[in-house]
Amino acid sequence: MEAPDKSALRALVRELVRAILPDQRRTFSEQLCAVLAEQPIWRSATSVLLFAPLADEPDITPLLEEKSPGIIGFPRFNPKTGSYEACSIRTHAELVSGRFGVLEPGAGCPVVSLNQLDLALVPGVAFDLAGRRLGRGKGFYDRLLAEVRGHKCGVAFDAQIVSAVPEEPHDMRVDSILTPSRWHSCRGMD
Numbered sequence: 001m002e003a004p005d006k007s008a009l010r011a012l013v014r015e016l017v018r019a020i021l022p023d024q025r026r027t028f029s030e031q032l033c034a035v036l037a038e039q040p041i042w043r044s045a046t047s048v049l050l051f052a053p054l055a056d057e058p059d060i061t062p063l064l065e066e067k068s069p070g071i072i073g074f075p076r077f078n079p080k081t082g083s084y085e086a087c088s089i090r091t092h093a094e095l096v097s098g099r100f101g102v103l104e105p106g107a108g109c110p111v112v113s114l115n116q117l118d119l120a121l122v123p124g125v126a127f128d129l130a131g132r133r134l135g136r137g138k139g140f141y142d143r144l145l146a147e148v149r150g151h152k153c154g155v156a157f158d159a160q161i162v163s164a165v166p167e168e169p170h171d172m173r174v175d176s177i178l179t180p181s182r183w184h185s186c187r188g189m190d
Helices: 004-018 022-037 040-044 140-145
Strands: 047-049 071-078 083-089 095-097 103-105 119-122 151-155 176-179 182-185
Touching: 022 040, 022 176, 022 182, 071 103, 083 103, 083 140, 119 140
Parallel strands: 047 071, 047 119, 119 151, 151 176
Antiparallel strands: 071 083, 095 103, 176 182
16 A cells, blocks of 8 residues: 555646646657766666656657667566566667557567666656655556666656655665756765
8 A cells, every 4th residue: 555645746746747738848858868968877878778658758769769779678568477677679660559558669579687777767757856756656667676786767857856755665766867957866865
């Protein structure tokens, strides 16, 4: 059972994000990608986990072309395990509609070991500056992030940064947060 303050925070932040107009969302996504391109961790990473956005999330899929060659993974739901795994893709054409209506690698895309990723870019409903992440409430990304040994970076619009995210023992923190206006290192912020 999840803490009730997580549900209230999730509803509040979703309302803020809903207020972002489609043109603003595109502009913010472009700005976010530009901020990431300036980061040494991005430039040096040879294996990166991206994600295909839901309608209310920043779109970082243009980064797919920027990281070639290298290993570019996207999460794919594995119904046998009930969890997500990373699978390597080379082009947008390899993304298909997945279980939750999110684009994910097709069945022919090879699985990539999560512990070999240099950088994992992850969505969230909200983040705080200590790296606490509020997801959608199912724990899928917490389980995925538990296996990632590389740098974990939360990706969000500025409106999704809050003063504090409630934390439970199973919640995984991110090492940094990327927004359209900044790159924030969360290490030592607690």
